[in-house]
Amino acid sequence: MTAWYVALDVLREAASRRWLLALFALIAALLITVGLSLEMRVVDGALAAVKLFGQEEREVTVQAVDVALRPLFRGVSFFIFFGGLFFGALVTADFAPSLLAPGRIEHLLSLPVRRASLLLGTYVGVLIIAAVAFLFAAGGFVLVLGVKTGAYVADLVYAGLLGALTFAALYGAMLTCAVFVRSAAASAFAGLLLFAAGIVASFRYEISPSFSSDFARQVFEWVTMFLPPVATVGQLAMDIAASTPVDSGALARTMGGMVLFGVAMVALGVWRFERMDF
């Protein structure tokens, strides 16, 4: 329960962060721009023409509007997923180091709060912020296009949810890095490194044959086995956004693994945090 109060405290603190507010303002500005600049002519559920930034109406492939917009949803999903992870890692990097800042950590430890709850609460609080950002971007886009076309396609929101769950893996590593190093820059670096390594891990079977040494290949396969397959999940998010059927069992396993990876990282951070003297 105390972890939940810590999470609420993180949310309160987030409301005063300029970078975080700027991120939400940027998302809102993009959504408003799309809403104001895009005009669509829809006839009986079929997209007939598109007008962008007041330019002359352009003929498009005449097709059921949700089908015609699938490539757009795929592109937007790519932007939200990968952009969200990248900017999310940068914007949230400061939360954990500020929790451990001299003066504040001593004050927090003087309260009847277990150390594990402090870290867990911070983790949950940041994940709530990330989830709200992902769902705000995806849901806002669905809403804007829904108002324009009359077709509300919720699949992009599910794709946004995959982004939030993937961020759980990244932020687990960022939080633990902050416990070890107590630096916002190092925390952001850890997040971005895991983001890049996760993309590499998604293509481990394609990459591993290129190693000439058996030992190097074995090491590569062992290391990447433990890394979250970020690009695979990104591709799945795009598939879901474009209403392409996916193997739900395999998807559930991958996402379960992502969340466990994040929790494992937090457990590692708690182990280190329990041993620290302040």
Add this chain to the structure above:
Amino acid sequence: MKRLGWLLLAVVLLVAAAWLMRGGESVDTGPKRTDVHLPRRATPDDVKRMHRRRTLLPRKPASPDAPPIVEVQDPVLRALPPRGPGDDAVVVELNAIRHSPAAEMFLRCMDEDAKQKLQELRDKFGVDPLQDLDRFVLGPNETVLVSGDFADFDTSALDGLKSQASYGDQGTLLEYADGQYAATWNDEMVIFADSLEEAQGALDRLEGRTPVTESALPESAAYGEAYGYVGPELLARMLPPRDGLEEQLLAAAQDIELHLDTRSDVGAVFDVRGDDPAAVEELGVMIGAALSVARIKARTDGDDELSQLLDMAKVIPDGDRFRLEMAVPLDYLRKQLGACAEPPAAP
């Protein structure tokens, strides 16, 4: 030990996470196979087939004193009468379709009664519809032309045959009791016509006795497993019903060129052209809307397979013309036909 608990938990969770994530690697990502091949232009195989069919055919010189002219042309296209506005001229590549994956499935599902009827046709006419026929053409003036191997074709087996006589170098004219006529040429073509003039005209064009006019079907349009020009009524019948659609088709569409591909799945392209770009654009939007409404209805009715088929139907506008594309994946046909469509298990 208590302090090591978190470390142990981290290791256990990390191993469990790796097991789950790697287990999910079977996730099939990326664009799914919805890319049914559509006959938007001639493929190299179509061009090869076109060249293979070109035959040396005599052509009537412009003046009687001029030397004889021989040119290479597909005899089936040469035999067709000229096409007037709104006339149909459709070629169906029977042999190619017969050996397509879709037709193979239909043949596997053919019942004994149908097999028996095919055998009766073979016995009666000396022609095997599944082996000897190459092309079926529905030409202008209701001319029907069938090409293939007619070396063993027994014309005397035709019901109501009144008389037959040789005509020209390699032709035979046949007259029926009901006033219909037919012509055979070089054991490779049978032409059915409404009048003697039509039947003779086909043989005259083939043997160069009449000036060659523009073919009902240019070689450039001869690609796919079915191709040619169809009337607006046929297209209207293929589309979901919509108020005013047929009238708009009749008013706006001057030419509707059809191409069908059955080499893997079944894909159809209708290239619709008209003189009035605004009317053609409106027609395209009407067709797109009709397909969209049909798709919504299919989803509402819980017919997911039809809904997915309609997902693939689209109208691509291009000035005074538009392309209507429709596709039927082989998997859809397999599901519709059921277990009989599966190939027999290898022994």
